[in-house]
Amino acid sequence: MTRYSIFSLARNAFNNHRDWPAAWRSPEPKAEYDVIIIGGGGHGLATAFYLAEEHGVTNVAVLEKGWLGGGNTGRNTTIVRSNYLLEGNAHFYEKSMKLWETMSQELNFNVMMSHRGVLNLAHSDPQVDAFQRRGNAMRLNGIDAEYLDRNEIQRLVPLLDCSDNTRYPIMGGLLQPRGGTARHDAVAWGYARGADARGVDIIQNCEVTGIKRDDGRVTGVETTRGAIKAKKVGIAVAGHTTQLCQMAGVDVPIESHVLQAMVSEPIKPCLNTVVTSGAAHCYISQSDKGELVFGGDLDGYNSFAQRGNFPIIEHVVASVCALFPAFSRLRLMRTWGGVVDMSMDGSPIIAKTPVDGLYLNGGWCYGGFKATPGSGWVFAHTIAGDRPHALNECFSLERFATGCVLDEKGAGPVPGAH
């Protein structure tokens, strides 16, 4: 691996950048691996990276049916935060946050992690209570959180309509200063490059079509590029979790839904904080390239299409204009969708499955980007040691039968509601 540095950049400048090596190889799949990770999104790639980096397991392949990072990793609104109320979630996402803080250096790939702060706006007394409750839980768990009043919010986000003259006046907000955004594609590429350098085979255009088992134990996978044997198989396919699990006869409490996101045309910096609003159902930030990036609720019905419909766009855009009346004259440049794996309690599943040697990483709903490093880290641990790390014990499949669900929103077993 050629290390990236200002010197390597300068050196290559003289050669008109003709000598850069490929960021990762594109090897032919081997006949057998110790571990196969299905899904070349951020989670799968991070898992492979940490298997090699932390556990010395390098005979690993990541199988991706399309192009790396083309799933939700490549289509999310890139918000990174660890502002959770419930214990299990709080500790896990905070581990992830810590990994974000050093990711660029660890990967030698600038993922442009921008700790610009994530601000959740409260528009009613119950929301004020709920946000303070969450902020307090965060602080007691050792996570940064600040409660801001309306004036402080106005100073932080000058274009926000903090007046009384709105449908849902802003009453306060919970700020996580270390929260922010990251360059989503770079996360996939950085982990891929790092994993590749440590010996992992990254294989694109290789769709898994079957999971082979013998006597209750995984033996390998069938793919569009032939059968590949494996001692252990980890699933990290986001919206396709149900399909992959069914290949191994495992039922999962997950539905696939489409979530849309969109960008405005690029403009000069005018929004320096990530702003989310519970009453208006949207979240918005400005990318380093200048576009406003925003999204909101699910389209609301099962979907495997990476495209959505207009009602949600209308609602999200109206929400943005309600919060930022000055943005009404800006223009929407592009919209897209991703297929998210909505779990029945809104929390992820990172666990062993009833099939020996088969491990599941899914149920990320619309919040798994921020989990990418933490998820890879604990999943690698779970696969390498065949048992969960303390941080992901709570994300088991059994929790639904026992009742130990982690329902941050309290929405119940309605996947579309989380």
Next chain:
Amino acid sequence: MDSTLAKKRSALVAAYLPGIYGAIGEDGPGIMLVERCDLNVVHIAGDATDQAFAHAVKTETGCPLPTEANTATVSSECTVLWLAPDRWLVVSARHGEGLLKERFRMSLASGSAALTDVSNGHTVIQISGARVRELLAKGAPIDLHPSVFGPDQCAGTNLLQISVLLHCVETNVFHVYVARGFAQSLWEWLTEGAAEFGYRVDPTD
């Protein structure tokens, strides 16, 4: 105690200002608005295939029970609007209030039918004029073309984000049934949208 004290009041009192507004063209206002405070609205539920039920409805209202979806039947004193395969709204001018309900309740008592007065829960706005369909098309996703939605048609749909029941009374005359609590919001939206056509608000009786 003076039992005449409490009077009925429309949900629109604060917003309702008779007059002429907006861009009035040569042909006068394109839209006329009036609140129909005189209407009495009763929700009935029952089995459309039950002869006795259909008969009771016919006798009490003078209207055959509309069994075709999204249609209304009309008699001299009543209109019956289809809501669902087993639910209808009976609308009559206010003088029939009470009487209709009681007789009706008795005549239905034997079957499984149910009757609920919802007169107060609904505000009825009558919108008429040459531009009425254009105005409604600013918020209603259903097809309002006269060939599709003509007289004696009705449909539950949305106006903006508000659930409404639209009833086409005559080619260019519509009744909009809206939940009382939303009436003022809807009114503000309707009048804002009607401004480009010019509109007149008529006094209620």
Next chain:
Amino acid sequence: MLLINCPWCGERTQSEFAYVGDANVVRPDPDTVSDQEWINYIYIRSNPKGVHDELWQHIAGCRCFVKVRRDTVSHEIIGTAAPAGKIDGREA
């Protein structure tokens, strides 16, 4: 934006409906159900990539529940019926 044929009101736009979910969910008999069946009833949905039978409620219209057979990839609607009705055409 989906166009859903309400068996009663006819073709109406998606925004008039509320999504309910998997139409195959049947509440088990509370007297005989096993714990596992009950957990599945609450948490396991069919979630196919392809043809899906699902319930919608025509919330702004007749408020009836409508069974919709829809392809979850193309969003094509194959047919609709009352909740207990039959839909002809491609099966899930």
Next chain:
Amino acid sequence: MNGQPFRTAAGGRINRAKPLVFTFNGRIYQGFEGDTLASALLANGVHLVGRSFKYHRPRGILSAGAEEPNALVQVETGARTEPNLRATQIELHEGLTASSQNCWPSVAFDVSAVNGWFSRLIPAGFYYKTFMWPSKWWKAYEHVIRRAAGLGIAPSEPDPDHYEHRFDHADVLVIGGGPTGLMAALAAGRAGARVTVAEERTEWGGALLAGNETIKGKPAADWVGGVVAELSTMKEVMMLSRTTAAAYYDHNMVVLAERVTDHQTSSDLNLPRQRLWQVRANQVVLATGAIERPLVFTNNDRPGVMLASAARAYANQYGVRAGRQAVVFTNNNSAYRAALDLSAAGIDIETVIDVRNEVSPVLLDGLKEAGIGCLTGSVVVGVHGTKRVSSVDVMAFDTTTARPEGKPRRVQCDLLCVSGGWNPTVHLFSQSRGKIRYDDTLAAFVPDVSFQNERSAGTCNGAFQLAACLREGAEAGTEAAVQAGFKCGTAPEPPTVGDELPTALQPLWDVPPPSKFRGKRFVDLQNDVTAPDVALAHCEGYRSVEHLKRYTTLGMGTDQGRISNVNGLAIMAGLRGVAIPTVGTTTFRPPYTPITLGAITGTERGQHFTPIRRSAMYDWHVKAGARFVPAGLWLRAQVYERPGESLMQAIGREAKSVRETVGMVDVSPLGKIDIQGRNAAEFLNRVYINDFKKLPIGRVRYGVMLREDGIVFDDGTTTHIAENHFMMTTTTANAGPVMQHLEYYAHVVWPELDVHLVSVTEEWAGMALAGPASRKLLEAVTDDIDVSNEACPFMAFRTGTIAGAPARLFRISFSGELAYEINVPADYGMDVWQWIMNAGAPLGISPYGTEAMSILRIEKGHVVSGEINGRTTAGDLGFGSMLSTTKDYIGRHSLTRPALNDDGRKQLVGLIPDDGRTAVPRGAQIVANPKRVAPNPMLGEVTSSCYSPNLRHPIALAIVADGRRHHGETLHAVSPVTDEAVKVRVTDPVFIDPEKERLRG
């Protein structure tokens, strides 16, 4: 201001009688009605319009339409300022002000152009490789990167204009108003179909306006005029110009964005600025035309390099010469027409450079006749001049090596017209899920298999000849009408047109420079992506077209790669050694061209973001000076402050008046459901955890319902009104969800039950009259209801007249006082409320708002959303004894799950500050040791907190692990985010009157 030196003496479709004055970069210019900003600038000789995204290179005007990547400007100032508008689409109007963006201090001298010197250090994706050391500096680096990025400037004031939506249902929607679209509309219109036609531009006619074709032997514009006139007389045809079809969604729903007043200087305020149409079409005809491709060669971005079709449009449609001396560089036939037209307009055409060795003699003769030279088998290898083309270098092209050869020849010119072929505008077709295929002859992607009820016709379908366009248009329009159910014989006969030649294109994707030749070859002009950037992506492994896009940002600008994508992926195909279709395209996504957020929002702005729901007594609360609080869509009275009172004092006073005398609160927003039917009682029995079968008529019962997973869903009271007739109340927040929940079980799960549900929330105005004096007051306002404790005991229901209105009276109490809930038909609500207020004045009645109501219920330990938080069970909340053991009910079976019966579950308790003074912070967490460093284990959380004016000390409700076993112990309620902490004593959650003597009295 001068006389528009580049305006032709005559011709064009501009209105020379109507000069317009406008300002660009502070200078005043003149143009004519019918101009775009771009054509007016060109008429004045202004070519330098903007600066590029990354290198801040000077940029001019490339195109004459929606595809423009370069000439983006900021228009107007103040609240109406708008960034990133394409000068090629802005209709000139009197007083228009526009300026260049992304440059400082001026477009002519932009300091950031130094980026160009470092361009070698900042190739595609350089930021992934650097700015990592020291890690702390990233924040500073990012600041600089962000400032450098972005284009125009967002407004900083609220948008003063308004917007609206319109729904439309068409048998046939025709998109595009060129010859194809007009012909299609005519065919469908004549068949009697309801037709909507959308055209992005101001004028009808599409590419015909820019050309000089003849139809039926006359100028094409005459034919256009005739067709538009006929269409305008058809009642069922709606013609929308200035209207862009922006998005094509499922089931033939197409979103159109209409610019209603954008082109006007001062507009009719009754009209919206823009209108967003949602068209549900039975059939769609796509007639969106094609977009010309530029060519990739050194310095191909200089102002003065222009698409040949655009230069032609400026000459023919706008009467503008885009230069004095021009060179035309092409790989296909279409540019020859441009050469002839430009020459006719008085532009000196130095030569036509054609990469092809063989060119049709017809074309060559045509050039000869006009005195224009032609160099075949040649290419332009580079452009000289920085802020404007000054000359070009031409070389022979070796097709076998695909490289220029021999000696460059320099040709002086100030305009270079380029044509690399045409890309059919397949955006909407792709959005509709249609599959495209690569056509080798056209060297372009064309529609292949349709997915929805739509068809493409004309140039967007790869039919580049006018005769074919007209024929395909007529056929498509006819077919669409037939598919939509209209009977019409055959398609209308397309009119005859002049002679035409096929495009005869020879692909040319990149003109590699001769060695030592300096300069950049741009693929994506807006995002400054060069051919070497594509090569860099390739060598680093970013070879999939999607990686190429994301690594280099190719096609991610405001033009969405409309003219650059095909060149980029063709270059990648060459590098990978595969065919172009193997590389594929990126996904076409809505919108087609950017549309304003305002138009999408429509009327849902400001206070109208969501509709407001008002109770019948709303106006009274307003007059009484209430402060309002949103509760879902409702606005509820929160508190009625009196002059000189603090908020807390007002709330305290209201709460006290209830316990001491009498108060009244508006409870209309509570959900109310009328439940009738022979099985109504059985239904309720299955819905609630407690028994409802034995509830006598005339009685009310409190009920709790669960979700199927065993968690508490909602609570409320249900009254047995008459035989087979009940009324249920729900919490305000859950009114809708509970109704849907009940409907689901009634219709889908238990269809055999005879039960009818009707929401009567809006039918009844609700008021709760509470306090020791409430009975006395009630006696004064009713003649016919006996409200004595014997006749109307706790949980009784009575009907009669109150204040002269028919009323329902419920002896229930949320406040824990002697209390009654009165329901009157909503139309009477205002008067009855007023009447009771008047009658209560001597008793000292006080209206109270949601704040005081909340205090009263906390004092009684009644739970609301803080406690019913979607995670608590009936047992947690102290409802365990209500759980029936003799029947099934929703959620029952889930209660056996171990975690729902854990010892450590958090249970409802009361909290009192140990010092009797300090408020228990809202949203506090409960810990055993407040000093412990994080992570400090949390034992529970405060769910509701207030100061109790009746107890004269703060109280709170909380859910605490095993709380019921810890009554009397002390813990700590801590709120680090508000910097509060208080030692609290755990108590029973009922603070006042646990024996319930008050409410039964």
